[in-house]
Amino acid sequence: AWADQDLGGVTNWLATLPEGAICEATMIDVAYEAAALAPIASLSLAATLPQTESRDDLLVHAMSQWAFTDSTQAIDWAKNISSPDLRDRMLAAAAVSLAARDGAAAAALVGKSVRPGIVQDRAAVLVVQLWAQTSPQAAANWVNLFPDSSVRSAAIKSLAVVRNQQLASAGN
Numbered sequence: 235a236w237a238d239q240d241l242g243g244v245t246n247w248l249a250t251l252p253e254g255a256i257c258e259a260t261m262i263d264v265a266y267e268a269a270a271l272a273p274i275a276s277l278s279l280a281a282t283l284p285q286t287e288s289r290d291d292l293l294v295h296a297m298s299q300w301a302f303t304d305s306t307q308a309i310d311w312a313k314n315i316s317s318p319d320l321r322d323r324m325l326a327a328a329a330v331s332l333a334a335r336d337g338a339a340a341a342a343l344v345g346k347s348v349r350p351g352i353v354q355d356r357a358a359v360l361v362v363q364l365w366a367q368t369s370p371q372a373a374a375n376w377v378n379l380f381p382d383s384s385v386r387s388a389a390i391k392s393l394a395v396v397r398n399q400q401l402a403s404a405g406n
Contacts, residue, residue, distance in 0.1 A: 265292050308328050330364065359392055366396040
């Protein structure tokens with residue numbers, strides 16, 4: 235709650251804590267709280283932490299929050315991440331945040347900037363789910379470009395689920 239009211243004060247207080255697991259866990263908690271209102275500050279806090287899975291999960295979360303409000307700057311920043319795996323996760327999170335507003339841009343980001351593999355596959359399916367809610371035909375057209383694979387099957391199923399939900403809503 236303090237982070238929501240006075241992030242600067244919390245950040246100053248964090249600097250007084252002795253290094254160690256408790257400090258790192260507290261910084262992660264504060265950075266998660268800050269991500270919604272101040273994603274760049276959250277990323278800055280996370281960047282001071284040792285490289286761990288928890289830190290990387292926090293970075294991805296903060297990226298998704300930032301991309302929701304300023305996708306262009308967030309994506310540009312993420313493209314400079316030196317770790318290819320972390321960069322892929324962050325760009326995938328940005329694409330998912332972008333998908334409901336601009337499905338075509340999200341699809342292009344997943345296709346061009348995220349390396350083939352499980353992260354790209356998951357992001358593609360999530361982009362389809364979100365994009366199909368506003369532009370089902372455009373999302374379907376993109377899915378038709380996928381090679382015959384489990385990802386294409388999952389994306390087609392997602393399209394069907396969204397379509398059935400839309401039909402059910404229209405019937406009410």
